[in-house]
Amino acid sequence: MARSWLIYSMKNNSLFCFCCKLFSKRNIHLTISGMANWKHASTHLTSHENSPEHLNCMKAWKELAVRLRSGQTIDKQEEALLEAERVRWRAVLTRLTAIVQSLAVRNLALRGHTETLFTPSNGNFLKEVELMAKFDPIMKDHLNRVKRGTASHNSYLGHHVQNELIDLLSSKIISDIVDDIKQAKFFSIILDCTPDISHIEQLSVVIRVVSLMEKPHIREHFMGFLKAEESTGQHLASMILTRLEELGIPFDDCRGQSYDNRANMKGKNKGVQARLLEKNPRALFVPSSSQRWSILKNHVSITLKMWAETRWESKVKSVEPTRYHGAAVREALIEVRDNTKDPAIKAEAQSLSEEVGLYASASARLFGLQEVRYIFMEIPEPFKHTALA
Known part of the structure; x- marks a missing residue:
C-alpha cells in the first residue's frame, strides 16, 4: 500500500x-x-x-x-496572490531563458564589466533584457520592480542565474543528442588531445552518426572536453569509456574510432586504439594521414573541397581541382598508391586515379558545358554565366 x-x-x-x-x-x-x-x-x-x-x-x-x-481556505486571497506571483515569475524566467539561448546560438558573451542595468558596459545579456523591456510589458514591469528595490534580492539577472540557465540548456541539448545517437544506434568517435591555455591536457570528444531524426544524413555531435590528468593510452581510453557510460551510450555499438597521429592515441599496443579494440573489436580504427595530405599539397596549390547545399558558389569551388588540376591530382593519387603499404588504400588510390584521369583527358569544353552545367542546372540564372565562364 x-x-x-x-x-x-x-x-x-x-x-x-x-x-x-x-x-x-x-x-x-x-x-x-x-x-x-x-x-x-x-x-x-x-x-x-x-x-x-x-x-x-x-x-x-x-x-x-x-x-x-x-478555494475555501481563510487565506484564499493570499493564495490567489501567490498564484499570480508564480505565473509572473514563470513568464520572466521564460524570457530570460530565451535570451540566454539566443546569445548562445550566436556564440556571444553574456556578461560585461558590470552587472548593473542601464550602464554602457553591462554585457549582452542585460542589454537584451533592457531592449525586451521596451516592448514587452512583463519584462518592463520586472525591471520597474528591480529599480524600485522590490526585487533587489531575487531579480534573476545576476551571473549565478545565467550560469544555471546555461547548465539547464546544456543538459537538455546533451539529452537530445544522446537520443539522436541511440536512435541511430551505431556511431563512430573522433578524439583529439591538446593542452589549453592553462597547460591542462584536454580531450575533445566528437560522435559521428547517421542521424535518423528527420531524414538520414551524417551528423557530428561535439560532446565537450574531458580534462586528462594523464596522457597515457590507458587513462585516455578509460576517460572516454567512462564518459560514454555516463551518457548511457553503449560502447558495443561503436563502429569506428579516429585520432591524430600521436603514439598514445593510435599506438597498436598500448594506445587508445588498441585498448578500445580490446573492448570492442568492431570499433575499427580510421587513421588521419598527414603524410598523404602532404603529398597532395606537393602536387596542387589548392585543396579539394565538398559543396554545400545552401551555397551555390561552393559548387564552383568543388569542381575547380578536377577541372584545372586534374592531371596533378592524378599524379598525387599515383604517388599515394606507390608509397602506401595498406592494400585497401592502394586499391582505392588506383581506382580514384583512373576516375580522375578520365576527367583530365576529357576536353575542357566538354567538361565545362556538360558536367558543370549538370551540377549547376538548378542555380539562378545570374550565377550560371559565372559558373560556366
Whole structure:
C-alpha cells in the first residue's frame, strides 16, 4: 500500500511523516530528526500509521487539501496572490531563458564589466533584457520592480542565474543528442588531445552518426572536453569509456574510432586504439594521414573541397581541382598508391586515379558545358554565366 504521507530527505538520509510534521504537536522521530533505522523500518512505519496522532494529522491534511482545491481556505486571497506571483515569475524566467539561448546560438558573451542595468558596459545579456523591456510589458514591469528595490534580492539577472540557465540548456541539448545517437544506434568517435591555455591536457570528444531524426544524413555531435590528468593510452581510453557510460551510450555499438597521429592515441599496443579494440573489436580504427595530405599539397596549390547545399558558389569551388588540376591530382593519387603499404588504400588510390584521369583527358569544353552545367542546372540564372565562364 502506497504511503502518500511518507517523504525522504536526501540531506539527512532519513524518513519523515509529512502530515505529522505539519500538524502534530508531539516530538517524534518522524517529525524531528527523521527515521533512519532501515532494518526495522517496516515495523516502525506500520506502528506509526496506525497511531491516533497520525490518523488525526492525516484527517487535517486531507481536509486542507480539499479546501485548497475548492478555494475555501481563510487565506484564499493570499493564495490567489501567490498564484499570480508564480505565473509572473514563470513568464520572466521564460524570457530570460530565451535570451540566454539566443546569445548562445550566436556564440556571444553574456556578461560585461558590470552587472548593473542601464550602464554602457553591462554585457549582452542585460542589454537584451533592457531592449525586451521596451516592448514587452512583463519584462518592463520586472525591471520597474528591480529599480524600485522590490526585487533587489531575487531579480534573476545576476551571473549565478545565467550560469544555471546555461547548465539547464546544456543538459537538455546533451539529452537530445544522446537520443539522436541511440536512435541511430551505431556511431563512430573522433578524439583529439591538446593542452589549453592553462597547460591542462584536454580531450575533445566528437560522435559521428547517421542521424535518423528527420531524414538520414551524417551528423557530428561535439560532446565537450574531458580534462586528462594523464596522457597515457590507458587513462585516455578509460576517460572516454567512462564518459560514454555516463551518457548511457553503449560502447558495443561503436563502429569506428579516429585520432591524430600521436603514439598514445593510435599506438597498436598500448594506445587508445588498441585498448578500445580490446573492448570492442568492431570499433575499427580510421587513421588521419598527414603524410598523404602532404603529398597532395606537393602536387596542387589548392585543396579539394565538398559543396554545400545552401551555397551555390561552393559548387564552383568543388569542381575547380578536377577541372584545372586534374592531371596533378592524378599524379598525387599515383604517388599515394606507390608509397602506401595498406592494400585497401592502394586499391582505392588506383581506382580514384583512373576516375580522375578520365576527367583530365576529357576536353575542357566538354567538361565545362556538360558536367558543370549538370551540377549547376538548378542555380539562378545570374550565377550560371559565372559558373560556366
